[in-house]
Amino acid sequence: MKSLILDFLYRWRWLFVISLLVSAASSLFGLPLILAPAAVGALQLDAQRGVFRAVRPLPLTRQDQAKAWWVIGVPLLPLLSVPALVLGIMLCPHFQPSARSLQSARIAAPMTETMLPMEPRPAALPETSVPDTEHRYIAPPQAPEKNRPSLWFAAAIQSWVALGYAGFCFFLMQWAPQRPAENLSENVQQGVFGLLWGISMPGVVFLLPNLPRSPDTIATWHWAVLAAAPVFVALSSFSAAKLARQRMFVTAAKKSPQATTESLALTGGLTGIPLYIVNFAGRIILMVALIAVVQFMMLRLILQGNQPADGLQVSLMSMMFGAAVAESIGMRALRALPLSTPKLALLLSLIPWAGAISSAIYSTVCCRAGNPELSVWVNLAAQAVALCGWATLALSITLHISSSGRLFVLVLLVLIPSIAIQWAVQYTVPIAAIGLVAGCAGFALLIRGLRKSSAFYRPRGFFGMTPGQPTAVR
Amino acid sequence: MNTIPALEVSGLEKHYPRFGLGPLDLTVPPGSIYGLIGPNGAGKTTLIDLIFGMGSPDAGTIKVCGYDHERDEVAVKQRAAYVGPDLNFVAWGKVGRAIRFNRGFRPTWDDGYCARLMQDFGISADDRIGTLSFGGRTKLALLLALAWRPPLLVLDEPTTGIDAHSKKAVFAEMLNIVRDEARTVFISSHQISDLERFADRVGVLHKGRLVAEGTTAELVDRHVQAEWVAENADAFAHIPGLTVQERDGANWRAVLDTLTCPVHSLESRGARDVRTQPLTLEDLFLALTQ
Numbered sequence: 001m002k003s004l005i006l007d008f009l010y011r012w013r014w015l016f017v018i019s020l021l022v023s024a025a026s027s028l029f030g031l032p033l034i035l036a037p038a039a040v041g042a043l044q045l046d047a048q049r050g051v052f053r054a055v056r057p058l059p060l061t062r063q064d065q066a067k068a069w070w071v072i073g074v075p076l077l078p079l080l081s082v083p084a085l086v087l088g089i090m091l092c093p094h095f096q097p098s099a100r101s102l103q104s105a106r107i108a109a110p111m112t113e114t115m116l117p118m119e120p121r122p123a124a125l126p127e128t129s130v131p132d133t134e135h136r137y138i139a140p141p142q143a144p145e146k147n148r149p150s151l152w153f154a155a156a157i158q159s160w161v162a163l164g165y166a167g168f169c170f171f172l173m174q175w176a177p178q179r180p181a182e183n184l185s186e187n188v189q190q191g192v193f194g195l196l197w198g199i200s201m202p203g204v205v206f207l208l209p210n211l212p213r214s215p216d217t218i219a220t221w222h223w224a225v226l227a228a229a230p231v232f233v234a235l236s237s238f239s240a241a242k243l244a245r246q247r248m249f250v251t252a253a254k255k256s257p258q259a260t261t262e263s264l265a266l267t268g269g270l271t272g273i274p275l276y277i278v279n280f281a282g283r284i285i286l287m288v289a290l291i292a293v294v295q296f297m298m299l300r301l302i303l304q305g306n307q308p309a310d311g312l313q314v315s316l317m318s319m320m321f322g323a324a325v326a327e328s329i330g331m332r333a334l335r336a337l338p339l340s341t342p343k344l345a346l347l348l349s350l351i352p353w354a355g356a357i358s359s360a361i362y363s364t365v366c367c368r369a370g371n372p373e374l375s376v377w378v379n380l381a382a383q384a385v386a387l388c389g390w391a392t393l394a395l396s397i398t399l400h401i402s403s404s405g406r407l408f409v410l411v412l413l414v415l416i417p418s419i420a421i422q423w424a425v426q427y428t429v430p431i432a433a434i435g436l437v438a439g440c441a442g443f444a445l446l447i448r449g450l451r452k453s454s455a456f457y458r459p460r461g462f463f464g465m466t467p468g469q470p471t472a473v474r
Numbered sequence: 475m476n477t478i479p480a481l482e483v484s485g486l487e488k489h490y491p492r493f494g495l496g497p498l499d500l501t502v503p504p505g506s507i508y509g510l511i512g513p514n515g516a517g518k519t520t521l522i523d524l525i526f527g528m529g530s531p532d533a534g535t536i537k538v539c540g541y542d543h544e545r546d547e548v549a550v551k552q553r554a555a556y557v558g559p560d561l562n563f564v565a566w567g568k569v570g571r572a573i574r575f576n577r578g579f580r581p582t583w584d585d586g587y588c589a590r591l592m593q594d595f596g597i598s599a600d601d602r603i604g605t606l607s608f609g610g611r612t613k614l615a616l617l618l619a620l621a622w623r624p625p626l627l628v629l630d631e632p633t634t635g636i637d638a639h640s641k642k643a644v645f646a647e648m649l650n651i652v653r654d655e656a657r658t659v660f661i662s663s664h665q666i667s668d669l670e671r672f673a674d675r676v677g678v679l680h681k682g683r684l685v686a687e688g689t690t691a692e693l694v695d696r697h698v699q700a701e702w703v704a705e706n707a708d709a710f711a712h713i714p715g716l717t718v719q720e721r722d723g724a725n726w727r728a729v730l731d732t733l734t735c736p737v738h739s740l741e742s743r744g745a746r747d748v749r750t751q752p753l754t755l756e757d758l759f760l761a762l763t764q
Contacts, residue, residue: 269574270574270578271574271575271577271578272575272577272578272579273578274578275571275574275575275578276575279566279571279575280565325565328564328565329562329565330561330562330563330564330565331528332528332556332558332560332561332562333561333562333563333615335526335527335528336526336551336555336556336561337551337576337579338548338549338551338552338579338580339548339551339579340547340548341527341547450527451527451529451530452529452530453529454490454523454528454529456528457523457528457529457560458560459560459562
């Protein structure tokens, strides 16, 4: 069991290093464990690549293997993050002015106002006991000591929830498809799993920042989330044995029935490029619409109101799925078609573009994100250009990398424009211009890669979202 | 009669950090079955990838039916079909959808022939591609390549993972293609026995170089296995056409290409008790690629 955990740690060391660094660094912002489900994601990739099957002959009981997968998926990352978290919180006052001021405010117990040499005092500020000096206002007056955010309290709450969240994702993993659906019920099951899995990983980014920072700010839904955490940890530990058993065996391939005359009726309907567009671009648009609807409802229910990051997750997901779907099509089969290289590059780009344009519509029309000085249509055009450009770059770079590290590169590449578009709204047009440059560079890279890169034509597994395709050993 | 080679490779080179292909010269005449055999990592798939633009050569040219593979890439792919073990159609979901997609690119697609192939291979349009076995997916790739009757069919390990019945059907189709329609098949395979039966010409690729080429009968006839006794080792070093298989003291065993290294040339170098025996294509392959 220990060797399985150490092996996983070794193979995914880069992911753990990034997670721990993020934990330490983001302590400053009260988001210490936003990468808590990353280990489950990596575990799912491993399962998809057949690691569970590969370890089956090892001299370990199935229970031990199941325990190892559970430890890896659920408590490992939150536990490893604790030292990083403690370090981050201890170092926090040295790097964050507001936290330093928070400490000085606590030392000066009678003071009812926190001072910092940062912003001018508002004209309407009521008189306080503090003499009028060059100090400026930062926190509301009369703020009770117990309501002040405590980094230790926030970290403890978030670690607890992160553990439960990892448990939830691990519990969910048992329904991950191991082969394409054959009937309606399997289709529905896989659709529900895809939906939950799709929103579960990035969903943590929205859940953790909204957890209480002080005991007095705990709301009813916080209690529900806190109570659900141990339940999911327990459920995940019970599901580990089933998960290990499922993934140890090769899924039986369907025996081909004898072809019937009815099934040979292939004429009519869309063919060629129109079929490609409807099948893949349509799939991405549908996916983005589904994510947008779920997120819209979820945010309204939980957070009750507009959030500045409403469009962020949809942008991220659309670009990630765009790249993932485009690379799942099978580059060898496409390359053998009578299409010129630029035309093939255009065809590949259409998929991320469909996702990017859909998410830009959601962001600007539904969430009203963008520069308020510009019209909705200008914002829409600017965001669409920026997202399409970065999506093309993300696709071409991830196609150049055939290892699973491309997932990390993809996340980084889609984070840049998504964050920039949501928060640097005054720079919408320059961001679009940069996106255009990124898009041109991405398209040129795509053409280059199609012609020269052997990585483009290696078998890929759709980032662990599908069972993949067995390949021959030559 | 068409005399333009179906495939013409001249001075082709492709170098990777740990592998180099070429320089390679190879000509496949129209209306023939050409078998390319070689051990793992010999460069067979690299050569086929280069034909279809999956990578670009460091030097040399490839022509398909007279069209340059880089300058006329669309024309090349309008004439050549590709089947390989890494072809992935899973994203299309069902067999019927993959067929419809491919049919849109092939004006010469024959629906009747496609239907017959589906019956021969036991594939249904409603089959989920993801649930097909590896052999089933290979059959689908073969079907997609055969159904538009391409002038050149390039097959990379087409019989890997398929059963004996399907293998028989595949080779029967290949023979039909060549015999009835004067089309060309270029096939790379490990199954030397299959190629021995079906291929008109065979090329043996080893470490990126073509070490032997010719019709199957020619290759088998002109190579022999020789055993002799000789004390002077230097006399048998680096002789063109001589591939030493084993040496135990003064006893030697080697494969001779009798065109470049006749048996009497061994005797003139001091070999005694020279005995020769014929080789099968498999023996020859093993000797040349050891």
